[in-house]
Amino acid sequence: MSAAGRSGRTWGWHRLDDDWAARIVAAAGIRPGELVLDIGAGEGALTGPLLRAGARVIAVELHARRARVLRQRFPGATVINADAAELRLPGRPFRVVANPPFSITAALLALLMARDSKLAAADLVLQRAVVREYLSRGAVPGRFRTAAGLALPRRAFQPRPRVDCAVLAIRRRR
Numbered sequence: 472m473s474a475a476g477r478s479g480r481t482w483g484w485h486r487l488d489d490d491w492a493a494r495i496v497a498a499a500g501i502r503p504g505e506l507v508l509d510i511g512a513g514e515g516a517l518t519g520p521l522l523r524a525g526a527r528v529i530a531v532e533l534h535a536r537r538a539r540v541l542r543q544r545f546p547g548a549t550v551i552n553a554d555a556a557e558l559r560l561p562g563r564p565f566r567v568v569a570n571p572p573f574s575i576t577a578a579l580l581a582l583l584m585a586r587d588s589k590l591a592a593a594d595l596v597l598q599r600a601v602v603r604e605y606l607s608r609g610a611v612p613g614r615f616r617t618a619a620g621l622a623l624p625r626r627a628f629q630p631r632p633r634v635d636c637a638v639l640a641i642r643r644r645r
Contacts, residue, residue, distance in 0.1 A: 484534070485628035487516040487570045487596065491621075495638060496520035498621055499568050499594040506563065509548075510555045510579065511571035514540045521568060522547050531555055555579060560588055567593035573634075576601055584615055584641070592642050594620055599635040606639075616642050 487495075496517060501507060503525025509517045512530035514537055521528045528548040532538040538552035551558075555571060556578050567590065571579055576597055583590045605617055620638025625631040 484511075484513060484572070485570075485630060485632045486513055488627045488629070489516055489519075491623055491627040492516040492570075493520045494621060495570075495594060495596065496524055496568060498638070499566070499592070499640075501526050501566070501568065506561060506565040508561075508565060508567045508569065510558070510567060510569040511575075512541055512550075513537055513570070515544050515548075517568055517570060518545050518548055526566075529561075531558060556582075558582065560590070562589060564589045564591045566591055567595065569593075570596040573598055573601075573632075580605075590615075590641070590643060593640070595639045595641070596623065596636055597639050599637040602637040602639045614644060616644055618642075 501524040507526040509530045512532045518530045530550045541550045618640045620640040623636040
């Protein structure tokens with residue numbers, strides 16, 4: 472089936488409520504001028520608050536229609552219509568604030584915390600069980616520290632996911 476013909480459930484897309492998106496961005500402590508990737512940007516629930524916080528936003532969205540919506544709604548953002556698994560990361564320090572598809576969690580975390588990555592910090596909305604697992608085994612020893620961020624109720628999304636969610640906060644050690 473073509474990408475355009477898939478439903479949100481097929482894509483595994485759960486739109487984040489605007490109020491919860493604003494809370495996530497506020498908790499991330501974004502500063503004006505920071506380069507921030509919104510991976511799995513959807514229609515911009517996180518993109519808007521990131522721009523309002525003064526971030527330079529790169530919104531990454533696989534679904535072509537949603538990428539068009541992002542370009543129209545947020546001319547101040549750079550929108551990339553691409554698969555996050557094939558994403559080339561910036562060569563300078565960057566942050567990530569994202570609600571990525573659950574199906575790419577492991578690959579995305581490996582990419583973001585790779586040895587040559589310039590990731591400074593990430594705040595990722597993930598399945599709560601995945602957040603717990605990462606916290607119990609730790610991230611990359613010596614390079615990053617992890618912490619649990621906000622816990623999100625299922626009602627924070629439409630359609631509601633079948634699993635509980637939370638933010639995994641990743642910070643590069645100095």
